[in-house]
Amino acid sequence: MSAEVTFPLPAPYGSRTATVRYHRRGSGSPLLLLHGVGHHWQGWEPVLPALAERHEVIAVDLPGFGTSPGLPDGVPYDLTAAVPTLAAFCAALGLDRPHVAGNSLGGLLALGLGRAGAARSVTALAPAGFWSEAERRYAFAVLAYMRLGATLLPPSAVDALSRSAAGRTVLVSSIYARPGRRSPEGAAAETRALRGATGFAPTLAAGRRTRFTGDIAGVPVTIAWGTRDRVLLRRQGVRALREIPGARLVRLPGCGHVPMSDDPQLVARVILDSCAAAA
Template identity: 65%
Template structure:
């Protein structure tokens, strides 16, 4: 069941109060799950139970996404703004350097948390930030098209499309290699989350000039990429490995950009192996 927590965040202009919605399950060493742009914490549903068998799992709606309100005034949606918010969230939830698993935007954030030594291990699934200018433009065009579709399609139409294989492919084929494995109700909820994401535009704007440029030292890192990722081509994983040479680079056969739904068992195994 989703819970909400409000907590103080220190900023140069003084403390601010951030609010985050999360779900928590399991026991053991803490593990935090971070979704991609426009998504919500329920995107982790296929793997949460597998991870919770060994970990205290906290799936988060990032600020401005899902049911979490936007960031308070004075805090930006770039890494400089978001990382202190998550650090404060960890403290508020009593999470002592959790393992972190992130997808896309969440993968980028996970790597930065690792760079700053705020986590025990990092599993980054198709992380953003390793693109060429042309690849970034392509990804932004796809994301904007998905957002426009979510805004313009009435929810009954989305529900009708989600009940057919062709409709599911049209709705989310750009990010899932196997959209038929996502339930109609989940796709309706995802479309609603994308439509209502107050942090979408600010997050896109913050990433326009972003190229990830840090090594991640003294923290176990796995970078995993789906072989059928249509949003961020898997060659970006090779660039990530060159920048973070100590990382383990893993292929996710048959998986798209959001692999948790395409192959839950494989994604869970990769994350658990990294945490171990």
């Protein structure tokens, strides 16, 4: 089921509202899924069936991405605003400390929710915020190149490229180690989502000042990194473990930056194991 909710933003933005669209399925304890920059909730589709067998899954289009409208003027796209906004979204849906899993930007936000005490468990897949300055500039250059390509390609060319494995390599090989495994519909849809992401530029602007610091106490944390991640290099996982020494660091063999399509079974198992640790 896909739906949307409009809710008041937390202080100091409480006089304004945000609207978030999301997909919900399954039953059990709630599990919130957060995508990366320029992506949309459908990036989680390869792992949704396995996750929904054990959890009520809420996959979100973050504000300014997918079909969710952007944040109101004056509300920044940084951690200080994004984490309370997601907590307010959970409150609007009646979600009490859900399990949270996120990829890239979503992984950073998942860690932020865990640090704020708003998550029951955290699974961060290649989370942002553990980079050196050179690594951040490199990652942002890759993302900007992807955005430029998505903007310049006519919709008919996107559809044509998505129909072959070679074409999907052109469209999405920056984020997938095995782009041929992504469905034609999925590759085309996420290219269009990247093209139309109004939150892309303000998120990258906020990210220039973002580093995740501070431990996360009392919450099971799993950090997982693909061995073939070409956006955020896997050595950043070691830095993450130094910052959050109680976390579990997991290697995802053969996976790229967005691992859910590269190895759905492995990624689903990692998330489910992290959720089970909270029990």
